[in-house]
Amino acid sequence: MAKIYRFELMFMGELQQVGFLQGLDDIGLSNAEVRGLLSMFDSLPVEELDESVSFWFTEEGIRTFETAINRVNAEISNHGWSLAGAFMEAPGGENALFEEDEIIYQDQYQIALCREGIYDLVACGDIEYVEIYDVETFLMATENGVMLQFQKEINELPFDPPPSVLRDLGGRIEEAHSEKKGLCGLEVDGLMYQLWQRNPEVVEGMGYEYSDD
Secondary structure: OOOEEEEEEEOOOOOEEEEEEHHHOOOOOHHHHHHHHHHOOOOOOOOOOOEEEEEEOOOOHHHHHHHHHHHHHHHHHHHOOOEEEEEEEEEOOOOOOOHHOOOOOOOOEEEEEEEEHHHHHHHHHOOOOOOOHHHHHHHHHHHHHHHHHOOOOOOOOOOOOOHHHHHHHHHHHHHHOOOOOOOOOHHHHHHHHHHHHOOOHHHHHHHHOOOOO
């Protein structure tokens, strides 16, 4: 089933309730850095609408701008910021939260929905944001409830988690793969890499070696 996706800014783990492109001017980047990041989205139509809306990427949109979104996430991380992603079934689909006639604007890359309606769904937990490492890992998590739950656990780790906590979480990730409880090898690799970033020595001791190069 088709999904739609949105990314908002987080600061030190706190969601800021602002779209990631709208808030770039306020996070400590230089004007040149902001212009450079925004230029990667030049082919994304910009619509001036009369009502308050929330823009979501379509399947084509998120694939088209995947590299650009990852670049934004990497650049803002140098200033203590990150991206959080949310997803839901596209309007009109089975069990979708919105009907097709509730779409305010649509093109091949994005759709716009009522902002107030989105906020209400976030407040009641029907839409949930999770901090992302990159778009590919996020998309894998949206297709796999087991991986999404592990991703949430990783997001909730403190900056410098105890080695025992990393070993326990890594062990459960491995178990979910070895016992065929919902994780494939690529998904395990994406999760373990994030643990490696927290403490390379501990994760390498579990048999996983990575490089930031």
